[in-house]
Amino acid sequence: MSDEALAALLLSFRVALLATAVASVSGVACARLLARAQFPGKEMLEAVLLLPLVLPPTVVGFGLLLLLGRKGPLAWVFPGQVLFTWWAAVIASAVVAFPLMYQNAKAAFESVDINQERAARTLGAGEMRVFFTVSLPLAWPGIMAGLVLAFARALGEFGATLMVAGNIPGQTQTAPMAIYFAVEAGDYRTAVPLVAIVLLFSFAVIFWLNWWSRNKVAPYALRRRG
Amino acid sequence: MQRVRILLLIIVLLIGVVSGCGAPGAEQKASPAPELMVFAGAGLKDALPEVANLYLQSHPGVKISFNFAGSGTLQRQIEQGAPVDIVIFPGKKQLDALEKKGLIDKTTRKKILADRLVLITPKESGKVQDFADLASPGVDKISIGDPAIVPAGEWAKETLVNLGLWDKVKAKLVLTKDVQQVKTYVETGNVDAGLVWRSTAATSSKIRIAAVAPAKAHRPIFFTGAVASNSKEKETDLDFLRYLAGPDAARVFTKYGFSPLSDVK
Numbered sequence: 001m002s003d004e005a006l007a008a009l010l011l012s013f014r015v016a017l018l019a020t021a022v023a024s025v026s027g028v029a030c031a032r033l034l035a036r037a038q039f040p041g042k043e044m045l046e047a048v049l050l051l052p053l054v055l056p057p058t059v060v061g062f063g064l065l066l067l068l069g070r071k072g073p074l075a076w077v078f079p080g081q082v083l084f085t086w087w088a089a090v091i092a093s094a095v096v097a098f099p100l101m102y103q104n105a106k107a108a109f110e111s112v113d114i115n116q117e118r119a120a121r122t123l124g125a126g127e128m129r130v131f132f133t134v135s136l137p138l139a140w141p142g143i144m145a146g147l148v149l150a151f152a153r154a155l156g157e158f159g160a161t162l163m164v165a166g167n168i169p170g171q172t173q174t175a176p177m178a179i180y181f182a183v184e185a186g187d188y189r190t191a192v193p194l195v196a197i198v199l200l201f202s203f204a205v206i207f208w209l210n211w212w213s214r215n216k217v218a219p220y221a222l223r224r225r226g
Numbered sequence: 227m228q229r230v231r232i233l234l235l236i237i238v239l240l241i242g243v244v245s246g247c248g249a250p251g252a253e254q255k256a257s258p259a260p261e262l263m264v265f266a267g268a269g270l271k272d273a274l275p276e277v278a279n280l281y282l283q284s285h286p287g288v289k290i291s292f293n294f295a296g297s298g299t300l301q302r303q304i305e306q307g308a309p310v311d312i313v314i315f316p317g318k319k320q321l322d323a324l325e326k327k328g329l330i331d332k333t334t335r336k337k338i339l340a341d342r343l344v345l346i347t348p349k350e351s352g353k354v355q356d357f358a359d360l361a362s363p364g365v366d367k368i369s370i371g372d373p374a375i376v377p378a379g380e381w382a383k384e385t386l387v388n389l390g391l392w393d394k395v396k397a398k399l400v401l402t403k404d405v406q407q408v409k410t411y412v413e414t415g416n417v418d419a420g421l422v423w424r425s426t427a428a429t430s431s432k433i434r435i436a437a438v439a440p441a442k443a444h445r446p447i448f449f450t451g452a453v454a455s456n457s458k459e460k461e462t463d464l465d466f467l468r469y470l471a472g473p474d475a476a477r478v479f480t481k482y483g484f485s486p487l488s489d490v491k
Binding site for chain 1: 298301323367372400401402403410414416
């Protein structure tokens with residue numbers, strides 16, 4: 001396997017893991033906050049949060065390009081120019097994966113019996129403790145589903161990433177990008193092994209995530225805690 | 227009651243499927259007029275439909291549909307059996323590949339128009355005035371199409387190599403999957419310069435054409451059309467191709483920034 005192809009694979013794994021982490025933490029947090037909150041404009045906010053799911057990835061990429069570009073309103077958030085660096089790839093993947101985690105986590109939190117949380121509070125638990133010992137464990141299966149989807153989406157992200165990170169082999173070229181360009185150029189010798197490895201890796205991660213959730217985390221959630 | 231509901235749902239779905247499939251079939255039987263499917267490089271998406279409309283005014287009854295995409299994508303689609311009557315590509319690579327596979331009729335290859343390669347910069351940026359400036363340290367990022375799959379990128383690389391700049395600017399290059407993306411990067415000010423066809427640059431008001439690539443720095447740029455081997459409307463195809471290379475079409479193309487064939491040797 002060529003150096004560039006290997007670099008693309010390693011970059012993809014790095015980007016996907018980081019983006020999934022970012023999307024998951026923020027997704028769970030937003031879901032928890034919005035599941036129990038009521039304020040004017042809530043539906044509108046939720047619709048905005050779900051936009052990256054509905055829009056074509058190239059449109060999401062273009063939007064990020066405008067926001068994070070040299071003349072963009074959010075450019076100040078990042079030191080230096082974030083476009084055409086692998087961080088832009090992480091941002092793009094996180095943005096498209098976020099709605100998947102958010103939507104699943106929200107459904108999960110909404111299905112948690114609010115009386116359990118109330119009971120915990122009457123027993124003196126602070127909000128953080130309620131969250132980590134009651135809400136999160138009870139919502140875990142839904143969050144797990146969101147995690148798997150978010151990871152799959154982040155790993156496969158192509159359109160938006162291409163726009164904001166660009167195709168710079170060795171620096172920002174992810175596996176989906178490498179596969180696309182190889183197929184376009186008729187270079188199946190590069191494309192096929194890449195596809196195979198990405199498939200194997202995705203399969204392994206998702207399989208392990210589901211196994212870990214079923215065998216390790218669910219029992220913890222169901223265990224009685226004093 | 228539950229079973230009735232399920233039955234109703236199935237009936238509704240079946241109706242949907244049948245009505246969806248029925249319509250185009252019925253259409254085809256009813257119209258004997260020639261329908262041309264044209265696969266063309268994305269750069270022609272503004273000019274070509276206008277030329278087609280002119281053609282249709284003198285040839286009523288003909289129906290022309292377009293599929294605009296990157297040359298690499300079009301080549302793949304045709305290789306995989308996509309139904310097509312006419313293909314129009316910038317450059318020769320994809321056309322030669324299709325000819326080798328017998329997918330186009332090589333006796334019908336016809337040059338349709340010419341173009342030039344230009345260096346563009348964001349409108350307010352004065353950093354780059356000519357090709358030589360690309361090597362200067364103040365220029366951070368330059369965008370071109372990926373030479374492996376984008377004809378404009380191929381020509382960009384050829385020009386940079388012939389101008390002795392390739393090695394100096396290689397590290398600054400951001401490769402894109404089509405020439406429109408180069409234009410977008412320059413328009414939004416995220417790269418300092420880009421290399422695109424003059425016809426691509428002509429459609430934007432947010433960029434400045436800093437320089438035109440000297441003609442001797444690259445092979446001449448032609449858009450070439452050909453008739454697909456599997457086309458069922460060969461006569462109409464040839465007629466349309468001839469029209470595209472003619473003076474009426476040339477006037478429209480020049481309006482969009484292309485060069486008439488006479489400009490390029």
